[in-house]
Amino acid sequence: QVHLVESGGGLKQAGESLRLTCTVSGLLPSPQRTSLAWFRQKPGAEREFVVGNNGLDDDTIYADSMKGRLSVTRDRAKNILDLDIYSLKFEDTAVYYCAAEDALLASVAREDYAYWGQGTQVTVSS
Secondary structure, eight states: EEEEEEEEEEEEETTOOOOEEEEEEEOOOOOGGGEEEEEEEOTTTTTEEEEEEEEETOOEEOOOOTTTEEEEEEEEETTTEEEEEEEEGGGOEEEEEEEEESSHHHHHHSSOOEOOOOOOEEEEOO
């Protein structure tokens, strides 16, 4: 069984930075066969793609709307994916979810991910 646990959410002021951590455990293919991603869901909205990290080559794809304010670090030995968000905005307020899929390349489509964490709330005050 695969478990994903998110941590690092909380209340932040606009302009601050935040690190979210996704810790993955359980029976997954090799790191090269496991792509990881972060999604977020704002109140009343659908879950949307934020960033995806390829299992194959560690390349990362970013949502255009947040490009330039994100940084991802993956520790393959520890099965951890960190997401740094800089210059937080009020509109970054959402529940952030970590997801994993048995794939070489990360997908932007949430339906491609088989495994999900419970989510962590990020609230940005303006």
